[in-house]
């Protein structure tokens with residue numbers, strides 16, 4: 001279990017090792033407070049969708065999963081993507097309702113990037129990796145929450161660095177996105193160092 | 200076959216289950232409940248959960264100025280919320296200063312009603328109301344500025360204070376500039392503009408300052424100065440201004456949907472020397488203020504510095520020259536930045552901020568003891584702020600009306 005958690009947060013960091021969800025990562029990292037909000041939203045969405053998808057996969061989709069209604073030969077795993085995305089979409093909509101109700105300022109600050117989590121590759125990737133790696137439902141919970149934390153950690157650290165960078169005397173052409181890409185690269189380099197720790 | 204069937208059943212059930220879950224969540228989180236709103240110390244009124252405050256107030260005929268129509272970019276729909284400070288929305292952070300936010304200022308268009316709310320509004324705004332104005336007459340003052348005189352309900356004109364503005368709403372329209380009647384002397388300036396076309400598919404509202412003198416107001420007349428908003432020179436393919444183009448087409452007798460009076464640009468009471476600096480249609484509120492103060496018999500020196508490019512861009516000059524004759528405490532100075540040889544101009548030349556510095560600030564014993572009122576193009580306001588700052592005028596003595604939003 002701890003290996004999965006460790007991998008989810010650090011070595012297999014969705015943002016910095018797999019470069020998943022990078023569009024949102026770059027777009028919503030101007031302010032630390034907004035990044036923090038989005039990070040928490042991603043942890044919740046990931047922490048719920050991965051286990052739910054794991055359950056659906058185990059009970060309904062996987063080859064032989066339907067033996068409990070007497071149809072052991074049916075394999076619905078080809079429906080994986082559409083089912084996972086459906087669950088993610090519903091979860092994100094719920095998230096929107098919750099934020100709009102309880103943290104309206106964050107809801108506004110996230111703007112279109114909140115609904116865009118629906119098609120965020122980090123979120124779908126979390127569920128697909130779970131299937132690929134054959135995690136059991138309990139492991140899926142750890143992986144879901146862990147990978148959410150990992151992504152949140154990456155964007156929060158990145159936003160904090162970007163806030164500082166605003167006062168740095170960077171060459172004209174590197175201000176803004178140019179510098180952001182370089183920082184992402186350096187952070188990814190740093191995270192790859194955790195790979196050594198894992199062995 | 201059973202595989203396909205199982206897949207279909209599974210998908211349908213899943214979608215139904217997810218939708219049901221969302222419906223229930225929505226019912227819980229966005230209940231259709233009444234929410235009470237209290238304005239100042241009046242009796243509260245009811246609105247629905249989740250509506251925005253700007254709309255809720257409008258439904259009660261409390262019309263806040265809202266030039267951007269609720270997008271959160273004009274910063275005009277300000278209200279003070281009583282009670283605990285709510286986290287500001289991003290648009291509010293951009294439009295309101297830290298000090299204002301600490302006092303509980305908000306933009307009404309950004310607030311969604313979720314719990315009973317008590318807000319404070321200036322009584323002057325509560326006096327604003329929607330009305331229809333009839334165009335009495337129009338004329339061209341300069342090639343791109345048109346004067347429109349509206350006949351408005353007497354209670355509206357009576358509640359106007361100099362410096363206030365009205366919001367005018369243009370209906371959807373599709374108007375070619377070749378249909379605009381332009382006086383002969385400006386036809387040359389207009390030759391290139393004839394190809395322009397203004398197409399607007401939904402009603403649009405914009406703010407226009409009231410230039411009426413007290414005498415105009417007593418006759419129930421709102422004098423408005425409209426500057427035609429042309430596409431920026433470097434992007435000639437953009438459409439011309441939505442509302443100003445329409446206002447260049449309206450004819451006598453037309454009825455215009457309006458609301459007002461709005462705004463808190465005002466002359467300070469008291470006897471501090473007044474210096475007014477303007478350019479273009481910035482003339483409008485300054486004219487109203489000058490006439491009002493002189494009409495009230497203000498004893499202090501009042502000077503009006505107006506900047507234009509050339510003779511053709513100068514208007515109301517005779518009127519102000521006449522005022523200087525009747526009121527020894529009033530002084531009128533014009534600076535033309537780019538007079539034509541055939542203008543025969545013998546007055547000041549150069550930018551108005553330079554004229555103000557050379558002709559006023561430099562020799563004035565106490566520039567910091569005057570009140571300054573600025574209204575005009577953003578660049579002009581910035582330049583004048585610069586020379587005032589140099590002369591040691593504290594920002595608190597400078598009042599300006601910012602059209603550029």
Ligand SMILES: Cc1cc2nc3c(=O)[nH]c(=O)nc-3n(C[C@H](O)[C@H](O)[C@H](O)COP(=O)(O)OP(=O)(O)OC[C@H]3O[C@@H](n4cnc5c(N)ncnc54)[C@H](O)[C@@H]3O)c2cc1C
Nearest residue numbers: 405406407408425426428429430439440441442443480602
């Ligand atoms: C308090 C206050 C008082 C005011 N008083 C006056 C007054 O007395 N007289 C006066 O004339 N004005 C006044 N204004 C300004 C006025 O409210 C309008 O902003 C102005 O008339 C332009 O409105 P419009 O609808 O014609 O132009 P808009 O449609 O708002 O267009 C503005 C400009 O943008 C350009 N444009 C169009 N499309 C685009 C695009 N896609 N991208 C970039 N640019 C584009 C247009 O060509 C135009 O130059 C006042 C404003 C305020 C806030």
Ligand code: FES
Nearest residue numbers: 265269271274308
């Ligand atoms: S209506 Fe323009 S900021 Fe609220």
